[in-house]
Structures are given as C-alpha cells and as structure tokens.
Amino acid sequence: MNIKPLADRVLVLPAPAEEKVGGIIIPDTAKEKPLRGKIVATGNGTKDEEMVLKVGDEVLYGKYAGTELELEGEKYLMMRQSDVLAVIE
Secondary structure (H helix, E strand, O other), X not given: OOOOOOOOEEEEEEOOOOOEEOOEEOOHXXXXXXXXXXXXXXXXXXXXXXXXXXXXXXXXXXXXOOEEEEEOOEEEEEEEHHHEEEEEO
16 A cells, blocks of 8 residues: 555554444444444644554544545545544554
8 A cells, every 4th residue: 555644644444344243234224334443554643643543553543533535446535643542452
C-alpha cells in the first residue's frame, strides 16, 4: 500500500461486520457498523502529541469516527489518534 497518514492520523482496516446472529442471517442494510479494526498505517504524530499507536494494533473506535476511504477494492477508515478509544491486547 502506498498511503502514509500525516501528523496524528491512522489508517484502520475495520473488522468485518457480523453475518449471522444465532441462526439468523442479517441483511446488509441491518448490519451494525463495526467498532473495531486493525491499524495498517500511522503518521509520525505532532510536536504536541506523539504517536502511541503502531501498525498491527487492534483498536476500538467511536461509531462515527473517521472518514471512509476505498483503496484497491478494500474499505478503510482514516481517523485521528484521539478518535481511537482503546487498544485491544
């Protein structure tokens, strides 16, 4: 991938949405937007805020966080480091 976020931004690959709950198949229109994903690229941070996230981190983020991008047929979210709520260990 040839994209490098600037400043305190990160590029997140959202986790796939749940296809089934119990034995019920959920249609695309009713699927919840995933709130977790994997960091695939990071910026260098700013002079006031260092970058604490790194490539490969599993993260949780807010429901309306980020800007949706589509690169090479894959959907990503570009967001600020401050939009990430937690790192999953």
